[in-house]
Amino acid sequence: MTMPVRRTEGGRRRFSLRATALDCGLIALAVCILGFALRTAAAAAERRPVWMVILCLLAAACVRVLRRERRHVSAARAARRAAAALEAGTGTALEELTAPGVPVASPPVPHQPGPRDAAASPATGEEATLVQPVDYDAPIDYDALDPDEFEQAVAVLCERDGCAGVEVVGGAGDLGADVLAVAPDGRRVVIQCKRYAEGHRVGSQDLQRFGGTCYTVHEADVAALVTTSDFTAPAVEYAAQCGILCLDRAALQAWSDGTGPAPWTVAEVTAEEFTC
The missing domain is CATH 1.20.1270 (Substrate Binding Domain Of Dnak; Chain:A; Domain 2)
Incomplete structure (x- = not known):
């Protein structure tokens, strides 16, 4: 079973x-x-x-x-x-x-101050920019420059002709000064730059604003207004009363070419001689 x-x-x-x-x-x-x-x-x-x-x-x-x-x-x-x-x-x-030879990430290299780094202007406390290194012999086409580049170009001319401590201080809150420098003879140079098109002349109001600060605020020994255009007759008259040098397009070109004088070489007067 x-x-x-x-x-x-x-x-x-x-x-x-x-x-x-x-x-x-x-x-x-x-x-x-x-x-x-x-x-x-x-x-x-x-x-x-x-x-x-x-x-x-x-x-x-x-x-x-x-x-x-x-x-x-x-x-x-x-x-x-x-x-x-x-x-x-x-x-x-x-x-x-x-594995041998494994690359190890390097620590970041600290930034080294260069010629374009900002510095404080001793006169106004505003941000200043040192002049860029350039070729002094190269011709400058001022018509191709914007206002900031024009300020740099004027600062280059000051440095080329022997000024020390050249700074570009133009911008908001510059109180009328665009370029500060110390002339070879030790005088303090204060320059305002006006990059105007041909036909747009610098008027007396521009000179009045500059004249109200160049000596009292910036303590200029030599005050100059440089433009790529020209000046109106009232502006020239006011500048003469206040001891401000006016460099129009022709004077600027002559200074740039070396055929004309730098502003501080023709400024024989000081602020005490004027009432502005």
Whole structure:
């Protein structure tokens, strides 16, 4: 008589101590490798942030593999794949860290002041710009310059002809002064620059604003207004009363070419002789 074989309920697999121990061992190995990888990643984060990102991506890939094959692959096989991926990533990171000749980022070089760096004008406290190094022999096309470049060009002429401490102080709050310098004979030179188009002449109001500050505020010994245009008759009359030199386009060109005098060479008077 044949005895029927009794099946287990639900078709469940019998418990295997050996298989369970193997699974636990592989998982423990994976955890150890993962801990070592995280420790290595923490040490490498300061030197190689890119490899830290790579390790994180590898970890994310392992999690994705475990989720995808959770229903089709045994836990032991998934653990082996995760361990292999982590081990490969850790080895690559260690090779990169221990490779000879790894460049190390240099600290930023502190800025060194140059000829264009700002400085404070001792007269007004406003921001001043030192004169740019230029070729003194190169001709200057004043019509092609904007107002700021024109101020720089006049400052270059002062420096070329022997002035010291030349500064460009034009801008908001300049109180009428665009260029400050000390003439070769020690007198203080204050120049206002007017980059006007031909036909736009400098009027008496421009001279009055300059005359109200050039001597009292800037303590000028020589005050001059230089323009690429011309002056109106009232402006010239006011300048003569206040001892302000007027250099029109022709005088500026002669000074630039070296065929005419610099302002301080023709200024023989001082502010005390005038009432402005």
